[in-house]
Amino acid sequence: MTASRLFLVRHAQTASNVSQTLGAAPDDPLDPLGERQARAVAAHFAALRLPDPRVYASTYRRAQQTAQAIAEALGVSVTPLDGVQEFQTGTWAGRPYRHLQTHLHEWQHADGTPGFPGGESLRGAAQRFQAALASVLEAPGTPIVVSHGGVLAAGLALLLKADLLEAWRAGRFTHSNAAVTELRLHQGVWRPQRLADQAHLPDELH
Template sequence: MPVPRLFLVRHGQTASNVARLLRGPSGADDPLDPVGETQARRLAAHLATLGLPDPRVYASPYLRARQTAQAVADALGVPVAVLEGVHEIHPGDWEGRPYEHLLTHAHELRQGEGGFGFPGGETLEQVGTRFRRALHGLPATETPVVVSHGGALSAVLATLLGVDAADAWKERRFAHPNAALTELGRHGERWELVRMADAGHLD
């Protein structure tokens, strides 16, 4: 049974984010930069004020997500668990290309049979499916806080909310600044947004 309440977080800032370059698995060990560390602490302090029932903190296997999650876990007094399946989308042949190409060259990401994703990498649909599968395995009694990545969050939100992934990507509907927080509530079989990509705690 899926959890009734879910928090999704993008990791804090890294040097690659500042350079605005796409990173694949070779960037798995990219750490937070000093700004990212501050963002993680502010995010953690905010989450600690919410009084979440039975909070649990999960992270993508990538270092920047684990570092962000550790700050949150320390503030909530719980451990961090690595959650397979919530890591960043694999950009394949696009690794090293600038973020701007996601908009200016988006036509290159359309694949056969309506798919939308990276040549030599993953589609948004594939990422949304693996991410949703990982969430489905979480105990329903928990309040999970899952620290992931910008592209992966866009993909899973499209999947959970029943939105066309390509349209959402093009419109940047689910774009998350670093350390932004999204909250969802589950009502029967449907997920609903409570707040989306909230970064007010970083001010």
């Protein structure tokens, strides 16, 4: 049976998010504010009283830490989910986030495909994110998937059948730290109930 409700969460804040630097290491941990964000999003999910919640997370430390807070609040365990980790940024590792706007003309592979030079393409990352969700959506329960800003934006564009490059350029599916997206399946089509929502975070945690 396919799940009809899906929650997607960007991990809470890390030092690399504060410095606005691409290509953070897989073991990059939450910073103190990020730990508070994780507890706040966990309390939010506990208050929803979801039927049979299932918590999944990228294998990266920051996603695992965020997911663990949610799982503990719900009384369940975290299942690592390969395929929802962040983009491989190739030669752009260490560059500032702003280059994704100011240097977008350089953001391509040798054949002109949009993506990180020496790393993943936009469509490639979106497709592996979507493929990773497939097994989650076939399992019973209400899935909550903790992922990363870049791949989450790309994957959502594909899942919601938006123009991938146009949505990326416009920042249409950009998620701040600890933001939550809720999707419902209606006649075989995913529709957003809320998108990149941070209403559950107190003002001092934004």
